[in-house]
Amino acid sequence: MxxxxxxxxxxxxxxxxxxxxxxxxxxxxxxVNIGLTPEQATVEAMRxxxxxxxxxxxxxxxxxxxxxxIERVAHGDIRGAGDIIRMDSLLPAICxxxxxxxxxxxxxxxxxxxxxxxxxxHLERYVADTVRRYGLxxxxxxxxxxxxxxxxxxxxxxxxxxxxxxxxxxxxxxVFEALHQPGGVLIYGIPEFRLPKDIVAAEIDGLKExxxxxxxxxxxxxxxxxxxxxxxxxxxxxxxxxxxGLPRFLGVDGENLIGVYSANEFLTRVNLMxxxxxxxxxxxxxxxxxxxxxxxxxxxAMDSARTPLRLGAEEVRxxxxxxxxxxxxxxxxxxxxxxxxxxFDFLVSPVELLxxxxxxxxxxxxxxxxxxxxxxxxxxxxxPIEGDIFDLQADVVIVAIGNSPNPLLPATESRLEQTRxxxxxxxxxxxxxxxxxxxxxxxxVTGGATVILAMGAGRIAxxxxxxxxxxxxxxxxxxEFEPAGV
Amino acid sequence: xxxxxxxESIAPDVRRIVVEAPKIAxxxxxxxxxxxxxxxxxxxxxxxxxxxxxxxxxxxxxxxxxxxxxxxxxxxxxxxxxxxxxxxxxHASEIKQYGTAVVVGGGVGTAIxxxxxxxxxxxxxxxxxxxxxxxxxxxxxxxxxxxxxxxVLPCTDDGSYGRKGFVTEALVDVIADEExxxxxxxxxxxxxxxxxxxxxxxxxxxxxxxxxxxxxxTGMCGGCRxxxxxxxxxxxxxxxxxxxxxxxxxxLQRRNTSYRAFEADQLNDLRSLDAEHHEQVxxxxxxxxxxxxxx
Ligand SMILES: Cc1cc2nc3c(=O)[nH]c(=O)nc-3n(C[C@H](O)[C@H](O)[C@H](O)COP(=O)(O)OP(=O)(O)OC[C@H]3O[C@@H](n4cnc5c(N)ncnc54)[C@H](O)[C@@H]3O)c2cc1C
Ligand SMILES: Cc1cc2nc3c(=O)[nH]c(=O)nc-3n(C[C@H](O)[C@H](O)[C@H](O)COP(=O)(O)OP(=O)(O)OC[C@H]3O[C@@H](n4cnc5c(N)ncnc54)[C@H](O)[C@@H]3O)c2cc1C
Ligand code: SF4
Ligand code: SF4
Ligand code: FES
Numbered sequence: 001m002x003x004x005x006x007x008x009x010x011x012x013x014x015x016x017x018x019x020x021x022x023x024x025x026x027x028x029x030x031x032v033n034i035g036l037t038p039e040q041a042t043v044e045a046m047r048x049x050x051x052x053x054x055x056x057x058x059x060x061x062x063x064x065x066x067x068x069x070i071e072r073v074a075h076g077d078i079r080g081a082g083d084i085i086r087m088d089s090l091l092p093a094i095c096x097x098x099x100x101x102x103x104x105x106x107x108x109x110x111x112x113x114x115x116x117x118x119x120x121x122h123l124e125r126y127v128a129d130t131v132r133r134y135g136l137x138x139x140x141x142x143x144x145x146x147x148x149x150x151x152x153x154x155x156x157x158x159x160x161x162x163x164x165x166x167x168x169x170x171x172x173x174x175v176f177e178a179l180h181q182p183g184g185v186l187i188y189g190i191p192e193f194r195l196p197k198d199i200v201a202a203e204i205d206g207l208k209e210x211x212x213x214x215x216x217x218x219x220x221x222x223x224x225x226x227x228x229x230x231x232x233x234x235x236x237x238x239x240x241x242x243x244x245g246l247p248r249f250l251g252v253d254g255e256n257l258i259g260v261y262s263a264n265e266f267l268t269r270v271n272l273m274x275x276x277x278x279x280x281x282x283x284x285x286x287x288x289x290x291x292x293x294x295x296x297x298x299x300x301a302m303d304s305a306r307t308p309l310r311l312g313a314e315e316v317r318x319x320x321x322x323x324x325x326x327x328x329x330x331x332x333x334x335x336x337x338x339x340x341x342x343x344f345d346f347l348v349s350p351v352e353l354l355x356x357x358x359x360x361x362x363x364x365x366x367x368x369x370x371x372x373x374x375x376x377x378x379x380x381x382x383x384p385i386e387g388d389i390f391d392l393q394a395d396v397v398i399v400a401i402g403n404s405p406n407p408l409l410p411a412t413e414s415r416l417e418q419t420r421x422x423x424x425x426x427x428x429x430x431x432x433x434x435x436x437x438x439x440x441x442x443x444x445v446t447g448g449a450t451v452i453l454a455m456g457a458g459r460i461a462x463x464x465x466x467x468x469x470x471x472x473x474x475x476x477x478x479x480e481f482e483p484a485g486v
Numbered sequence: 487x488x489x490x491x492x493x494e495s496i497a498p499d500v501r502r503i504v505v506e507a508p509k510i511a512x513x514x515x516x517x518x519x520x521x522x523x524x525x526x527x528x529x530x531x532x533x534x535x536x537x538x539x540x541x542x543x544x545x546x547x548x549x550x551x552x553x554x555x556x557x558x559x560x561x562x563x564x565x566x567x568x569x570x571x572x573x574x575x576x577h578a579s580e581i582k583q584y585g586t587a588v589v590v591g592g593g594v595g596t597a598i599x600x601x602x603x604x605x606x607x608x609x610x611x612x613x614x615x616x617x618x619x620x621x622x623x624x625x626x627x628x629x630x631x632x633x634x635x636x637x638v639l640p641c642t643d644d645g646s647y648g649r650k651g652f653v654t655e656a657l658v659d660v661i662a663d664e665e666x667x668x669x670x671x672x673x674x675x676x677x678x679x680x681x682x683x684x685x686x687x688x689x690x691x692x693x694x695x696x697x698x699x700x701x702x703x704t705g706m707c708g709g710c711r712x713x714x715x716x717x718x719x720x721x722x723x724x725x726x727x728x729x730x731x732x733x734x735x736x737x738l739q740r741r742n743t744s745y746r747a748f749e750a751d752q753l754n755d756l757r758s759l760d761a762e763h764h765e766q767v768x769x770x771x772x773x774x775x776x777x778x779x780x781x
Contacts, residue, residue: 178704180523180530180570217572219704223509245706249718256711256718256737258744265707273529273701280527281554281752282701283745359740408705408723 014116015044022339026309029192029276032336033097036119038076041126045073048118051110056120059108062456064088066105066120073123082131083138085124090161090459093132093199095452096125098190098299100330104452132202140210143170148469151176151235153220153409156184157451158241158442160203161458162465166239167210169466174235175207176218178408181272184243186451188272189264191303193310194333197271221412230437237437237465240416240424241458244443246404250295254353255399259285259361263296263304263400270307285396288312293364293392295319295350296400297326302333304398305342316342317392321349321369321382347371347382351389353397363393403448410444423447431461436474439465487567487774491544497623499551500594501560502536508543510535510573516605517579517695517727520545521703523570524558526770531555532700532722534598535574545571548597548626554752558768567774575703576726579693581605584667586612588660589636590653590681592673593619596626598695599672607634611667614639616656618673622647654680666690671730675742679735686731694730696721698738699745713737 018034019025025032036044054067065084072081085092101107101121109117131137149172152159159175160182167173181187183200208214220226220242229235247262249255266284269275273282292308294301297320305318318337320327323346327334338344345366352365368388371380405422415435417425424433424440431439441457443449468474492504510520519534537546551557559568579602587606591599596617607613613634618641619625625640625647632638639656640648649656654677660666661684669692671681678694685692698710698721705723712721715732719725756764765772 178572179702180572217570218509219572219575222574223513223572245704247706247708249708251718256713256741258741262708265701265709268701268707274527277527281525281529283748283752285744286748359737406704406706 014047014119015040015122017119017122019336022336022341025193026306026340029310031196032193033122033125035129036122036126038130041073041123042076044119045070045123047111048074049110056105056109056118060088060105061450061452062088062459064105064124069127070118070120070123073127078127078130078134079136081127082136085127086137089124089452089455090164091157091203091451091455092124093128094157094186094195094203095455096121096123096128097195097199098330098450099452100450102331140168143168145172146170146469148172148236149174149234150465150469151229151233151238152241153226153229153238154178154184154241154243154442154444155182155204155214156241156243156442156454157186158243158444158454158458158461159184159239160207161455162239162241162439162441162462163207163212163458164210165459165462166465167207167212171466171469172213173211174213174215176215176220176224176229178217178219178242179272180216182214182216184241185245188268189300189303191267191271191307193306194303219408221409226409226413226416226435226438236469237439239431239458239461239465240409240433240438240440240444241442241454242406242409242444243454244403244448245406247399248402248404249399250350250401252350252352254355254361257353257355257361258359259395260353260397260399261285263294263300263398264403266304266398267300267307270311276311284311286312287396289314290395291393292316292396292398293319293394294398294400296402297322298328298400298402299330299333300402301398301400302329302337304400306333306337306340308396308398309340309342313396317345318342319345319348319350319364319366321347322371322379323347326379345392349382349384350397354391361394361397363391364397365389365391403443405444405447416440421447429460430464431457432464432475437468487569487771488571490562490564490566490568491542493563493566495560496548497619497626499560500597500624500626501549501551502597503547503549503559503562504544505547505568505571506543507545507571507573508540510571511538511543511545512540514538514545514574515578516581516601518574518576519703519726520547520571520573521575521700522547522559522568522572524555524562524568524771525767526569528558528569529555530570530701530703532575532697532703532726534601534695536597536600548594548600550594553749554756557753557756561768562771565773566768567771569771572703575722577724579605579670579727581609583609584611584691586614586664586666587668587670588657588666589613589615589670590657590672590677591615591617591626592653592677593624594626595673595677595695599670600627600631602670602672603631603636604634606670607636613637614660616641616653616660618642618653618656618677619647620644652680653677654684657681657684661685661688661690668693669730670695670727675735675739678730678733682730682733682735692730693727694733695727696725696733696738697742699742711741 106117274280275284369382442454713734
């Protein structure tokens with residue numbers, strides 16, 4: 001390694017991710033972040049202190065050996081770096097892009113306090129993209145077929161990760177997906193400009209090469225039931241990763257006016273159905289010159305705000321009922337949104353949606369809020385300021401206040417117990433549900449969470465499915481399940 | 487890809503299409519629908535399963551061409567394919583002992599009502615089907631319904647066949663004649679709304695099958711929101727059938743116009759294509775299943 005004094009290095013500070021110009025990118029769906037150059041990656045990697053006890057690893061939900069992979073990057077050994085990441089993460093090109101690094105790995109990097117933390121996410125992405133571009137990934141070792149088969153329900157990150165690990169053990173794996181294209185939120189929710197779809201497609205192609213089968217248009221609970229997968233179709237085990245796909249609405253007057261979308265509907269029309277492309281047939285309301293207001297403060301809200309800009313909207317505002325400090329969205333998304341010209345209205349809460357005689361949305365009536373006492377989650381609760389009400393004009397509203405667990409599958413199998421939040425009850429350490437041979441993980445268990453947690457849950461379940469398939473032992477479920485977060 | 491086993495015209499702009507979909511055929515219950523995509527870049531649209539043959543592994547759809555997607559489906563022939571067919575979706579109709587049940591079908595709504603009428607008859611109900619069309623050729627499935635012991639009352643707007651006038655007029659007479667346990671209304675929104683008004687006062691249980699614009703059909707997008715009794719419901723998972731006396735038909739009618747201008751452009755674009763380019767749109771699904779298997 002080239003010897004450079006750390007102090008000198010850290011004077012340089014963190015290497016900024018090169019990004020497309022805000023004006024240029026807000027008019028197209030090309031990926032905003034361009035990616036580090038090899039030189040930038042090397043310099044950023046050299047900034048890492050190679051701590052004796054790397055605190056960054058504790059911040060990563062799947063405990064990637066961050067110090068080790070970064071050390072390889074500093075030496076230009078990208079293949080080696082990829083091998084290290086792959087031990088713990090199956091979707092580095094995706095997680096490097098969408099993990100909330102500031103509250104995970106980078107948030108626990110020792111450099112977080114004094115200097116800027118190492119750009120772990122950007123480096124992870126760099127490694128994953130480079131490995132793919134130059135085909136540096138080792139071919140998987142051929143394994144003899146185990147004679148066992150597993151059905152995976154849902155093709156989001158939880159299902160894909162579970163499928164990968166099980167296929168590598170020689171099990172026959174078949175993924176059942178309700179929509180016509182696999183990928184879950186990675187395909188229908190997160191937009192192209194943040195996560196290019198060919199990256200997701202490449203992951204899925206990789207799984208197909210491993211022998212994983214995909215069956216689209218298969219709504220488990222309707223087309224085939226969970227029970228039938230075990231009996232008639234003869235699967236030995238099932239992993240349920242159906243996500244949190246039920247959009248929440250506010251329940252205020254006017255929410256069914258034309259022009260009011262759930263984030264899911266809006267993003268699905270644009271991303272899955274390609275409404276922004278000339279050659280597709282699915283409509284989305286014409287946003288040219290329109291005013292759009294988005295309700296919410298998470299990643300979904302940021303995606304719902306930045307997408308209309310790219311469809312020609314004149315003005316896009318994000319209305320959030322707390323302050324910027326409480327926004328759950330990734331820092332980078334908030335920053336990018338601001339650069340692109342999104343306007344933020346904090347401490348406001350919609351109380352009514354206003355419409356015209358033809359049933360089209362014309363505006364939003366807001367209640368101004370202030371922060372009161374902390375709630376259970378420790379965040380200060382927004383409380384209305386009596387009488388402080390105002391109206392804002394809007395042509396389109398996108399409701400992005402969160403999703404609930406998808407109830408379709410749980411509702412069709414009474415042996416799958418649910419928590420009072422509608423999530424599936426599972427034993428967290430094994431992913432076992434209350435129904436023998438059925439495992440679950442991802443957002444259907446945690447409620448809307450993150451890609452990395454869903455991937456991690458898929459892998460935990462894969463390990464215990466594997467054990468179950470080997471031993472055939474299904475321990476009686478613990479009497480009382482603790483729901484894993486909400 | 488889903489192979490089209492049969493395709494034929496049964497009325498102007500209405501075709502009957504039998505598609506290979508064994509899993510759906512096995513599961514289908516009257517009142518349920520599928521989401522279909524015709525071409526690889528096409529829309530997802532809901533279509534009712536009019537009949538299902540579990541042994542043959544096929545389902546029957548009746549499609550009325552009103553926009554681009556339905557126009558394209560209706561240009562397909564035996565041996566062509568649909569890229570996606572997903573289902574069966576929605577709740578099944580509530581089939582029980584009602585005594586006498588009236589099924590009111592308007593236009594292609596008759597096709598949607600068809601499996602419900604049959605299921606009601608099979609369950610031992612006396613079934614009267616009031617089926618309407620603009621003119622004689624738009625009166626669908628009269629023979630198919632009659633052969634199941636169903637009393638069929640055809641109506642046409644112009645009197646070219648059956649009774650002259652709207653289906654609601656025939657319904658008023660039927661109600662005057664005998665005790666009716668339930669009315670199922672399926673057809674254009676104004677028709678369903680009018681039927682609900684006819685039965686509102688007498689309080690006869692009336693069910694409407696709603697047809698909002700849908701995307702996924704699985705409860706994921708909320709685009710199919712309707713209001714029933716002042717409450718918001720997702721028609722694809724909570725319906726599609728609801729208590730007609732509680733439905734806000736005006737809202738449904740309005741929401742269905744959301745994309746009118748876009749849809750009109752889409753259809754015009756299709757119509758303005760010359761024969762060769764028009765055919766290119768369907769090329770990916772022409773005889774596609776055969777090719778897929780051969781390769
Ligand atoms: C707009 C948006 C932006 C986000 N941004 C980020 C981000 O930047 N970073 C981050 O970490 N996380 C982000 N998230 C959250 C993250 O995407 C989810 O936590 C993650 O995708 C959950 O994975 P999953 O596999 O559990 O479920 P999903 O990704 O939801 O996949 C579930 C799949 O199951 C299918 N399915 C459902 N029911 C059935 C059934 N009955 N039969 C068959 N298939 C079924 C669904 O169609 C879907 O494809 C975002 C979420 C959204 C909506
Ligand atoms: C549960 C359900 C079951 C259905 N079953 C059948 C069926 O068995 N056979 C059949 O022919 N049709 C059925 N429909 C209606 C069918 O889905 C629509 O006709 C189709 O989506 C129109 O697509 P398009 O692209 O051809 O027309 P578009 O171009 O989308 O629409 C053309 C015109 O029709 C209006 N429109 C849009 N969507 C609908 C709708 N859902 N219903 C009525 N008008 C609409 C538009 O405002 C526009 O003016 C059903 C709808 C639902 C919700
Ligand atoms: S997976 Fe996410 S949390 Fe873990 S190191 Fe990578 S970016 Fe950080
Ligand atoms: S904590 Fe930061 S500096 Fe230390 S090893 Fe991890 S990334 Fe490097
Ligand atoms: S069509 Fe999307 S929720 Fe009903």
